[in-house]
Amino acid sequence: MSLLMISENVKLAREYALLGNYDSAMVYYQGVLDQMSKYLYVKDTFLQQKWQQVWQEINVEAKHVKDIMSTLESFKVDSSPLKAAQHDLPAQDGEVWSLPVPAERRPSPGPRKRQSSQFSDNRVPNNRLSAAVRGPNPSSKNNQKAKPTRTKEKKDQVNRVKEDKNKSDVSENEQKRFDGTGYDKDLVEALERDIISQNPNIRWDDIADLEEAKKLLKEAVVLPMWMPEFFKGIRRPWKGVLMVGPPGTGKTLLAKAVATECKTTFFNISSSTLTSKYRGESEKLVRLLFEMARFYAPTTIFIDEIDSICSRRGTSEEHEASRRVKAELLVQMDGVGGASENEDPSKMVMVLAATNFPWDIDEALRRRLEKRIYIPLPSTKGREELLRINFKELELADDVDATRIAHNMEGYSGADITNVCRDASLMAMRRRIEGLTPEEIRNLSKEDMHMPTTMEDFEMALKKVSKSVSASDIEKYEKWIAEFGSC
Structure with a gap:
């Protein structure tokens, strides 16, 4: 799984969690955590710490979703005492819990004459809640007290998931904006x-x-x-x-x-x-x-x-x-x-x-x-390191000697060394297209242009690219740093 796929799956998991589809969210979370576990033991210490940090953050989000799912399961289990309490009510109190008779609820005049189907669907829980408040049955009171508590816990957990998503979005998109009140x-x-x-x-x-x-x-x-x-x-x-x-x-x-x-x-x-x-x-x-x-x-x-x-x-x-x-x-x-x-x-x-x-x-x-x-000109060792960094982008012939090239670049700056490598990499192309017409050049394939850079190419590039810093300039910098430097 690529980094882009991991990022997309995390986004899908968060969206499903916010929409309430917790089962699908957990599938995506678990898949992402399994895939990321392969990156937790890379050789690079810096990358390893980063992967472990991201894995921990996503694991915390998945745990929040699991808590929400367990809370929802507890609602299903705890609904049975409420039904038992309803059957155990006395006859006169049982009427309160029964469905209301349409004839008893007369529509009021004025703007409340037309009522939506949503209102009629919600009448039963409203009547039950009012009956639980008025009724003398202590068991129903306990259930009504427990239910808002569990509902509050559920809301807190959902809010935590949203806050975590918002924090991650802010860190990813850098949405922290400066308040420029008073300025243009x-x-x-x-x-x-x-x-x-x-x-x-x-x-x-x-x-x-x-x-x-x-x-x-x-x-x-x-x-x-x-x-x-x-x-x-x-x-x-x-x-x-x-x-x-x-x-x-x-x-x-x-x-x-x-x-x-x-x-x-x-x-x-x-x-x-x-x-x-x-x-x-x-x-x-x-x-x-x-x-x-x-x-x-x-x-x-x-x-x-x-x-x-x-x-x-x-x-x-x-x-x-x-x-x-x-x-x-x-x-x-x-x-x-x-x-x-x-x-x-x-x-x-x-x-x-x-x-x-x-x-x-x-x-x-x-x-x-x-x-x-x-920041001085590179030493012989530094020039060799610079050459090897530039060599990463080149295909070299077997006769290329970085130590010898670095020795011949005394007084070259880092930019000069890069220019030498760039010019040397073009030498093979120049030889290949020499004498060809524009039409023939356009018809050349990638294989025709795929030629390694040789030691001779670097020697020719050294003759063309001269150093850009003079000895008098170096002396001037060294004199200033000796007087005002603080390293």
Whole structure:
């Protein structure tokens, strides 16, 4: 059974349970639990924990449905004393329990003259209930007291099933919405579009090398969620992390991994998001961003190329509107208006920023980004890991040597290595279509184009794709991180 079928069967089970068809609901629940039991012992620890958590939640729902079914069965069993009590009534009281004679109930004039069939069907239980209240028979009173109690239990159990379904629907569909009262509706919608609702699907294992950066990001985002009692006071989580390094070294990829792995609400913000042509609206957007972040907490706000938003203040080229936006951003990042040193880590808002020009960032912003880490060019080992990650999508010939290729890529960034692999994968296709007409190219089958990538292809790609970062640039980054780094 595929994951899609499991999801559909869970939905069907919940719908049958809410409609009162508990037998069918239990069939679906039991089938889903049996199928999911195969996934409870996978090798991946993270996936195993997730499967066990989902299995437990569905098992709780199935137990609620079983309780409802047992309650309904008790109604059938407990109806026999009520019938016995009816037969044991005295003759004069027995008339009360008999069906009412139509001649005794005369229709009242006016709007109540026409009565529906539903009303006539419900007269008997109403008369019985009124008779049980008036009658002197103690056994009937006890039965009437027990019946509302059991009915209340049944309603509570049904409500619990509905609440569980509603909670799961909210978690699946993320229906928690920010109340934008007092703000322009368009501004709220613009920021909500920048919430990454879909999983970027980038794992820590998809990023080669950069162990120090991954360790720090886990400490800043993941550990406070797991150990909230520890990360309080002076050990409060980091409010800001700045990733510095040359282009193509994996800064944005690390941010996507945070969004995938850390299960926090993730805002992906750019300079265009916080820019408006109307006076004063950009500052409102910054304030609204942080208010929404506190509402959806725990939250990570990722600002790529932050130097474009908060460059050094006081320069001759600086515009007045830009200065106001920077001031509001600094105020919000300092925690004014909601954040405190002893707040719950589950309500934290962390700013994750990346830049290729750290020397252009304002000094006050640099102080607020408490952790400043350097994302360097990959080492020889890192380049080899990157090659093997890219090799997963390629069919390679037997002569391809990843260690040798990595050794020849000294000074290449992660993006450069990906470009080399991409160019090498196209070499075989270029040789195959050389000299062919457009019509012949269109008629080529998949088998004709299915050719492995050879070592010669990589050597040719290395000659075509040069490194994009110079030695002087690396020296400049290393000098800045030596002076201002805090990793």
